[in-house]
Amino acid sequence: MSRDANSTVSISIIEDSLSKLNNISITLRSDTSFLIAQPLNHSSNDILLGARFQRGLGGLSVTNSTVDPSLNSNTSVAAVIAEQSLLYVKSLQMFIIDKPTMYENVDKKTNKSLASSVVMGSVQRVSSESSSMNISLYFKISPEYQPNVSAMYLCSFYDISNSRWNETGCTNPLFNAAFDRYECSCNHLTSFALIWLPQSQIGSYGRTMRAADIASLVFQSVSIVCFLIVIIHSVAIRAMNPLLKFQTNNLLPLISSA
Numbered sequence: 001m002s003r004d005a006n007s008t009v010s011i012s013i014i015e016d017s018l019s020k021l022n023n024i025s026i027t028l029r030s031d032t033s034f035l036i037a038q039p040l041n042h043s044s045n046d047i048l049l050g051a052r053f054q055r056g057l058g059g060l061s062v063t064n065s066t067v068d069p070s071l072n073s074n075t076s077v078a079a080v081i082a083e084q085s086l087l088y089v090k091s092l093q094m095f096i097i098d099k100p101t102m103y104e105n106v107d108k109k110t111n112k113s114l115a116s117s118v119v120m121g122s123v124q125r126v127s128s129e130s131s132s133m134n135i136s137l138y139f140k141i142s143p144e145y146q147p148n149v150s151a152m153y154l155c156s157f158y159d160i161s162n163s164r165w166n167e168t169g170c171t172n173p174l175f176n177a178a179f180d181r182y183e184c185s186c187n188h189l190t191s192f193a194l195i196w197l198p199q200s201q202i203g204s205y206g207r208t209m210r211a212a213d214i215a216s217l218v219f220q221s222v223s224i225v226c227f228l229i230v231i232i233h234s235v236a237i238r239a240m241n242p243l244l245k246f247q248t249n250n251l252l253p254l255i256s257s258a
Helices: 003-019 067-071 199-205 211-240 252-257
Strands: 026-029 033-039 048-054 058-063 077-081 089-097 118-125 135-139 151-159 164-166 174-176 181-186 191-198
Touching: 003 089, 003 118, 026 058, 033 048, 033 058, 048 067, 048 089, 048 118, 058 067, 058 077, 067 077, 077 089, 077 118, 135 191, 151 181, 151 199, 191 199
Parallel strands: none
Antiparallel strands: 026 033, 033 089, 048 058, 048 077, 077 135, 089 118, 118 191, 135 181, 151 164, 151 191, 174 181
């Protein structure tokens, strides 16, 4: 089996193992990673919301009481789930890898490259009913993954099924100059990272338009075509019958319908 295939298998195993850490409370810290799994006590005023990691210091949990100071700090990577999204969740698991070497060459389809640490999130729900998870993500560019060309950054998750980085369900990252980091959000949980793509290849590998964007363009195009048909029709009638006076206000119903 190739190294890339082994990496994909390893990622799949890690994500699967993380999802199974439910109904237990565990926190593991090291210089290179941070793992936390904890049942959620919704009656508490200080519920677990996520995790953060700072290179050289290690990882910490993020709760209601620590979310503001956690995000207003020199954090390498952080992930915080909106409390509203956790209402029907009984346990939360998060795993941060500071130097995720296994992710470096996992995408051979899009030429997207890793730019940051990786953070994984998983929950155990009260019921089997699925709902969106609003997770806010904060990434600093890791020195070892600093692009050597002009680049565009993407907030991505690793799509195991297709062995590629994918931006579906995630917003475009915004740069926060105060903390020298990129910030974005996604509506689901899996493995996330900041990804970069050479500016020269943006045309080939640009973000796929959402269905709503495509529908909007289609309707706009149809409207423009209808308007042109109305104008051409009126000009043709005038050309065939020069004596016919065609008032501008006669076109208004047709134009409005277009």
